Amino acid sequence: MSRFFRSNSDSESESDSSDNDSFYDEDVLSSSEEEESDVEADQEDQQASKKSRFLKGGDSDSDLDSDDEGGRKRQVKSQKDKRLEDMQSAAKAIENGRKNNDWTLISSEFDKLSTSISKATTGFDKIAFPKFYIKTLIELDELIQETTQKDKASKKKVNPANGKAMNATKLKVKKISKQYESMIEQYKKDPEEFMKEEEEPTPEPVKPKAEKKVTIDVPAATAGDDGFTSVGKGGKAAEVDDKPILVRLREVLESRGKKNTDREEQANILESLYAKSKSPFQKISVLLALIASRFDLTIGSTSHMDIKTWKSVEKEVNLMLSIMENESSFIVCEDAEDLDNDDKDVAPAAGEVVKLRGSIIGYVERLDDEFIKSLQATDPHTPDYIDRLRDEPSLYALLVRAQAYFEKTALQESISRVIVRRLDHLYYKPEQVIRSIEKVAKEMLPAGLESKVIVADEPSQLIHELCAYLYKQNVSMLRTRAMLCHIFHFALHNQFHKARDMLLMSHLQESIHQADVATQILYNRAVVQIGLSAFRQGLIKESHACLQEIQGTGRAKELLAQGIQQNRYGQQQSSPELEQLERQRQLPFHMHINLELLECVFLTSSMLLEIPGQAQAGPNNKKFISRPFRRLLDFNERQAFAGPPENTRDHIMSAAKALASGEWERARDYILAIKVWDLLPDTEAIKSMLVRKIQEEGLRTYLFTYASYYSTLGVSQLSSMFDLPSHTIASIVSKMIWNEELAASLDQVSQCVVLHQVESSRLQELALQFSEKAANLVDQNERLATPPNRNEKAQQQHQQQQN
Structure with a gap:
């Protein structure tokens, strides 16, 4: 040590020596002699100021100058003493709270005491464990039990805040007591002897089985076969316990x-x-936690679960169901109470049933939702979508297995929820697909697993039993969804009249606007499917009436949840949250109804109704049956140059113009050239039906258009013109005469149609004029109410601002 760092007088610093070591020895000797003199001297001696004030126990300038009024110096406490004092003050506050029955104070002070002890007994500068904490724990536990018994006996209303604080303290005491079980037992055996050892250093509290921590410093035999330890996240040595x-x-x-x-x-x-x-209890408990932890890996409603994780969860739910199928003494249900087993295994006695808190139906529903999300996020035109869709049979098998378990344990609410999920996977599928998925699911299930509620094997009977079970439930939403799925299934399999009658008798069209969005989407799908079913059976008028409700709005894509409608110019932009909700409601691609086919069916039905009606009413009539069709037709007629048809709309517009001019053969060729008809089952039968309808409506259009130019028309001539049998011609003409659509009579002897030239009376002419004016008034009101006018104004204002 250099002599320049010594705190000696000037005479000492001027002393000369030739050896530095001698100076060092003299410094050490002088400093030791000085410290001894300081200890022996009185505390008021000023030589203590020579000691550095930055060392522990040294005086500072502030200590020398800041005296109290009584002349005493301020007492300086170490960090250890401050911690002990804080803990003891918290323990005294808890004791005061016990006397006053103030559980709010007890709870807050107990938190402070526990936190202080946790900090003081860990780290580098840890202190001996204060044993009065064990005494406080035991006294609090006894007080909680006494208070609980008194409250039950007196049956008085407890202060809510005080009761809540007591319950919170009870849980904390119970949790912390498990960490100090050995100390608590020692205290209960001999409290006085235990508290005598307060001053002696005690080890940290340990649990019943101490952890065996493996660190780098241990020998190779303890650390592992190769002498290395596993290092976890953050570079810390992994703990093997x-x-x-x-x-x-x-x-x-x-x-x-x-x-x-x-x-x-x-x-x-x-x-x-x-x-x-x-044991089964351990396996079920770990599986419940493991499945929940895997669901925690997926954060947010927009992202979907990884396929690998999804399959792991599916496997683990099957494992849990298989354990509970073999061990009937354990039941997992949502309304079970927390099992207080003190982290010990549970082995139920014979005939005893142990209920564990969990939700199997929640896991199954979450799996189903994640499966739908993954399909929504996958491009449907890639092989990945088909690969993902191959997991549906295994998911359906899990639904069937869960239903059997719920029936066994009499969980009625879960049965209805899982049946709704089964129905959602089946209602839109043809019978052949339903039969195959049921077969694959049975092969995946364990032998002997059968449902007592659903016993049908045939697809139509299976759908009927699933829906019939839901009809008996008290939840209206389940009954509504079951009814709509049943209607959709009937319509898909060409049972139009059954589907229509069920829809009309259910009166869903009156209350569907009050249902949730998913149910409204299902209603729209059912109505559209009824319209397609009517078209396949040749019921053109019924088909148009069903499709008009959805297709006439121009928002079929949005109403069927098959895409998001793009906002037009001038309309209010929707918020990102609403757009995100719309995307989450979208149906997977394999559940879509082809929108091009839907539009083709609607426009074809409109053509077969609108063209004869327009010919009957005359050229100046502004009445219409289908507004969208009339707009497209007017737009097509205003075109300066009409080229050959390119898409579905062009084919139907060209066919409509040909049909209006009496050229039914050209109209037939245009309609049959549409390729979208190949998407319908039994395409040839539908095309032959379309040809027959075009011939019949062509005949009606011809009679309406040219009846004023003829006095008689031969049935055989009409038969050769429209390639229809004579009895069909006679039937159509008779129906028109009966409905007062045609002023004529049918002469069966001469096989001709006698047309009557009837002039309108004055009253009839005035009535026609009045009807035309009323129609014009209604049309003008509708034009003023439609938003395109506002869009045009906004667009004009925007252009003026730019100019």
Whole structure:
């Protein structure tokens, strides 16, 4: 040590020496002699100021100058003494709260005491464990039990805040007491002897089985075969413990949801715990936590679960169901109370049933939702979509298996919820597909697993039983969805009259606007499917009436949840939250109804109704049956140059103009040239039906147009013109005469139609004029109410601002 760092007088610093070591020895000797003199001297001696004030116990300038009024110096306490004083003051406050029955004070002070002890007994500068904390725990536990018994006996209303604080303190005391079980037992054996050892250093509290921590410093025999230790996240040495499985499981569950918790690491730990589990209780408990931890990996409503994770969850739910199928003494249900087993295994006695809190139906529904999300996020025109769709039979088999388990355990609410999910996977499929998916699902299920509620094998009977079960439930939403699925299934299999009658008798069209969005989408799909069913059976008028409700709005894509409608110029932009909700409601691609086919069916039906009606009413009539069709036709007629048809609309407009001029053969060729008819089942039968309808409506259009130019028309001539049998011609003409659409009579002897030239009376002419004026007034009002006018004004204003 250099002599220039010594705190000596000037005479000492001027002393000369030739050896530096001699100076060092003299410095050490002088400093030791000086310290001894300071200890022996009185505390008021000023020589203590020579000691550096930055060292522990040294005086500072402020200590010398800041005296109290009584002349005493301020007492300086160490960090250890401050901690002990804070803990003792918290313990005294708890004791005061016990006397006053103030549980709010007890709860807050107990939190402070526990936090202080946790900080003081850990770290580098940790202190001996204060044993009065054990005494406080035991006294609080006894007070909680006494208070609970008194409240039950007196049956008085407890202060809500005070009761809430007591319950919170009860849980904290119970949780912390598990960590100090050995100390609590020692205190209960001999409290006085236990508290005498307060001053002696005590080790940290340990749990029943101490952890075996492996670090780098241990020898190779302890660290592992190769002498290395596994290092976890953050560079810390991984801990290998021999704790009981349920204790380790509780620790993992307590860390769930906390900040900086590695969810994947939690899932891996639970996987290893399941591998070590032996009893059914341990396996079920670990599986419940493992499935929940896998669901935690997917954050947010927009992202979908990874396919690998999804298959792992599906496998684990099947494992849990198989365990409970073999062990009937355990039941997992949502209304079960928390099991207080003190982290010990549960082995129920013969005939005893142990209920565990969990929701199998929640896991199954979440799996189904994640499956739909993954289909929504996958491009349907790639092989990935087909590969993902191959997982549907295994998911359906899981639904059937869960339903059988719910029937066995009499969980009625879960049965109805899982049946709705089964119905959602089946109602839109043809019978052949339903039969195949049922067959594959039975092969995946264990032998002997059968449902007592649903016993049908035939697809139509299966749908009927699923819907009939839901009709008996008290929840109106389940009954409504079951009814709509049943209607859709009937319409899909060409049972139009059954589907229509069910829809009309249910009166859903009166209350569907009050239902949730998913049910409204299902209603729209059912109505559209009824319209397609009517068209396939040749019921053109009924088909148009059903499709007019959806297709006439111009928002069929949005109403059927098959896409998001693009906002036009001038309309209010929707918020990102609403757009996100719309995207989440979209149906997977394999459930879509082809929109081009839907438009083709609607426009064809409109053509077969509108063209004869227009010919009957005359050229100046402004009445219409189908507004969208009339707009397209007017737009097509205003075109300066009409080229050959390119798309579906062009084909139908060209066919309509040919039909209006009496050229039914050209109209037939245009209609049959549309390729979208190949998407319908039994295409040839539908095309032959269309040809027959075009011939019949062509005949009606011809009679309406040219009746004023003829006095008689031969039935054979009409038969050759429209390629229809004579009895069909006679039937059509008779129906027109009966409906007073044609002023004529049918002479069956001469096989001719006698046309009557009837002039309108004055009253009839005035009535026609009045009807035309009323129609014009209605048309003008509708034009003023339509939003395109506002869009045009906004567009003009925008152009003026730019100019």
